[in-house]
Amino acid sequence: MTTTSHPKTPPEIGGIGHSIRRHEDARFIQGAGNYVDDIELKGMLHMAILRSPVAHAKILSIDTSEAEAMDGVVAVVTGELMAQHNLAWMPTLSGDTQAVLATDKVRFQGQEVAAVIATDSYIARDAVSMIFVDYEELPVITDPRQAMAEGAVVIRDDKEDQTDNLVYDWESGDKDLTDRAFAEADKVVSIETHYPRSHPSPLETCGAVADVDPITGQVTVYMTSQAPHAHRTVFALVTGLPEQNIRIISPDIGGGFGNKVPVYPGYVIATAASLLIGKPVKWVESRTENLISTGFARDYHMKGELALNSEGRILGLRSEIWSDQGAFFSDAQPTKFKAGLFHIVTGSYDYPAAHVIAHGAYTNKAPGGVAYRCSFRVTEASYLIERLVQNAAYEIGMDPAEFRSLNFIKPEQFPYHSPTGFVYDSGDYEAAMRKALGIAKYEELREEQKAAREEGRLIGLGLASFTEVVGAGGSDEYDILGLKMFDSAELRIHPTGKAILKLGVRSQGQGHETTFAQIVAEELGIPVGDIKVVEGDTDNTPYGLGTYASRSTPVAGAATAVISRMLREKARKIAAHLMEASPDDLEWEPGKFSVAGSPDKFVTIQDVAFAAYTNMPPDTEYGLEGVHYYDPPNMTYPFGTYVVVVEVDPETGVWNVDRMVAVDDCGVRINPMIVEGQIQGGLTEGFAAAAMQWITFDEDGNCIGSNFMDYLVPTAWETPRFELDETVTPSPHHPIGAKGVGESATVGSPAAYVNAVIDALAHLGVRNIDMPLLPDRVWSAIQDAKKG
Amino acid sequence: MFPPAFAYSAPESLDEALATLTNEGESARVLAGGQSLIPMMKLRLASPAHLVDINNIPGLDYIDAANGYLRIGALVRHNDIVNSELVTAHNGAIASAAPWVADPLVRNRGTLCGSVAHCDPEGDWNSVMLAARAQVVAQSTSGERVIAIDDFVVDFFTNSLEPGEIVKEVRVPKYAGRGGGAYLKLERKIGDYATVAVATQLQLGEDGKISEAGIALTAVNNKNTRAIAAERALVGEEPSDEIFKEAAALAAQAAEPESNVRGTAEWKRNVVSVYTRRGLEASLAQARA
Known part of the structure; x- marks a missing residue:
């Protein structure tokens, strides 16, 4: 059912459907x-953290004497001191352990090694540079497949039962059924691509002000937290303090995007320091600290295959992924789903067979794998299936829109049971796609593309018809550390x-x-x-x-x-x-x-x-x-179609977005203005991923992308102009029919941008360029295609 | 930001500033726009003991076109150049480059002279100045001297100023006859340094032939670099697609880029060639306009 929402309440009441201005x-x-860094408490001290300059090393010694002797330095905290209080390690939200301050080894560049508590934040930072650490460097692993190779150095030798670098092997779907589908296929289309490591980079970095009252034992922590209650429970578990005496206050938060879900060592060190010293302690990390040490996103090496029959129907999907988890498995995935909800990778399409295998590996890179504006790895999944579908259309010789149309789950098939076990609640994929194609004037654009090619100009049309799965989730399947969602x-x-x-x-x-x-x-x-x-x-x-x-x-x-x-x-x-x-x-x-x-x-x-x-x-x-x-009875399944038009400069590989049409269906829109703002933000972040963002590492594990000169956040100048529209298919099980929209555009749009560039080059035979689509990669793809 | 501690003075005359620079020696740095120096201090890559802030000194924010030169004073902001009709009238390469320097926030504060002095090989202005045959007017307590831009840009973040000298002015000769220039920059986003950029300037003689040519490259060498062979190939020639292509190929040979996160060396060399050709075409169109 597709309806258009009209407010039922008058403007003076301002209920659902009114675009009222935001109160905040x-x-x-x-x-x-009032952000964490605005909090000032009486007698408050300041903390700065010394971080490892190397990616993998044994710590031979730490000399804190010069730092301790500096005027204004109150204390220097090391892993050894934390260990005396049984706080050198902490549990992660994924059930792993993570070093709070390194005791034995450092396992990624930027890892927390020591902390200085001082009377002001300048002194704290000056003193950090006066701590001297002797490292004995070890071999460095920066790739999950390298991590899983025979003879690779074991990164997590702190864990008794860990004999390799495997974090998990996980699978979903029916292997035998899928193998049969591939055996019957007339054509198999495959893609191998990397969804590069990115960073949510909220403008407010992470931080905390810990205030432990030495008399009452009351612990108050002002903290940049997207999940204050869950974090309080973790604090109680880590410290053994009574939970009723722990108060987490998450004041105004300057963006989170998944980056403020994990519990970070800095929070724990500041709290321990306040407990030991008896005064409030503030810790606010720098931009570089945020980028190199806190929860990154993606870093998925993906293979995908579609089995097709000669008419262009999809028969089945196979996918295998290698996830780079960094040195600690610290993203918050629901307990049952180690690779998050990646198994939504079957997408908006109807076929009976799918099999997904995921391998997670430890590497000498910062921990994370957080759901950056994404419902647990749905972004990676949506990207893979939408890239595959576009390529399948080329191989079958169909227009990518018609190929999608042929394979879409039909409105009457909802609730739809997917081959990996999801029950899609509602959708009308065809309607959303037709609306988007209509706004873009798709047929005319195809004609223009043809004419432009004759003149040597490269125009491309990219589509993505994504399905998201959000709103985790029902207590039967979803929990984090046992806490039901x-x-x-x-x-x-x-x-x-x-x-x-x-x-x-x-x-x-x-x-x-x-x-x-x-x-x-x-x-x-x-x-x-x-x-x-x-x-x-x-x-x-x-x-x-x-x-x-x-x-x-x-x-x-x-x-x-x-x-x-x-x-x-x-x-x-x-x-x-x-x-x-x-x-x-x-x-x-x-x-x-x-x-x-x-x-x-x-x-x-x-x-x-x-x-x-x-x-x-x-x-x-x-x-x-x-x-x-x-306790939600099911997840909700927002969807939509995005159409991107690009022009590629054949001489340099530079590409520009000429148009971006986004038709989103997030069910009933509570505040349409806020929804549109969310979509515009997500489309911008999707563009950033496609065009410019990646955090990469050299072979020594040095992080390239440690500030905003190297890790790029698009400005209004490069951000495309968006043309937004909607269809409205209310969620049948949600009390007001809403589905959630914060992440749809980040999830759905990267494939649309990339597909557009690939489409511009498809006649040359180009089928893949890994993100980000930097001009040199596009140019090289053209050169390689010309060479044949 | 949390830089190491430093002393700060804000003199109200150039003499006072020069005296402080002389007294403090090499540990002192001039603060004009601060758009490169302050970030370096934030990252603790620079730790000057003393900052001499020249922003309170009157009379350094001039742009004029007297005595055969377009002259730009030490406190002229990038954005003043964007908005200057004098610049547009007298030098196409400078006018073309100004809107591409950094981002609007940096342009509001950063200065051309500071950027020239900084000698960042990924900075824009020194390529423009090399193509336009600029001169740097340096001043110290012992007087003023004029340094040709080719002698001023020594190396990676290294200029030829003596201790105690500041860049008081950068100036470029006005075109002798018809002239035009351009600056083509490939960057990953607004505010990014150039991945590759090319400055071009052409002057035409009475006969329509190229009388003078300037080509300089950004971010593809250890300093902003003139493509001298390419320039020579153009001088005395009738402008044509063929000669521009030849110059473009020679310019690419003058580039020794590194492969890095911004792109491969092979591709960067290609971009130098493409942007040289396009820059020369734009410069010619302007000269003929």
């Missing part, structure tokens, strides 16, 4: 946000009819303070300006797993709708009492109950709220508040 922006655009909402309506909504998730710029208020406004008719949204303080919000994987709207948004409806039912009883009518005789419209048949006889939600504290029916509990923990 008043403070952000006036420079009045529900989320929560607590709603309290005060006597004057104003409300506070508290959530277990944490906005990092997504606009939760506005969007979630709109859900309450929709369900209860309270004007959106009368609703305050509170997040990020574990003492003051209900438990939740946090914001990542586009899960806030699918999970916490659902919890918000459900608790709002529960309070509405209570409100109905109160309204009936006030009007001396039966609850069953009342009719609801946003903001008021009226008696059926006599619309003049009504009470407002504000009247009801007042009564809830002043005049309740005899058998009803006072107050109008409640909390709901929502």
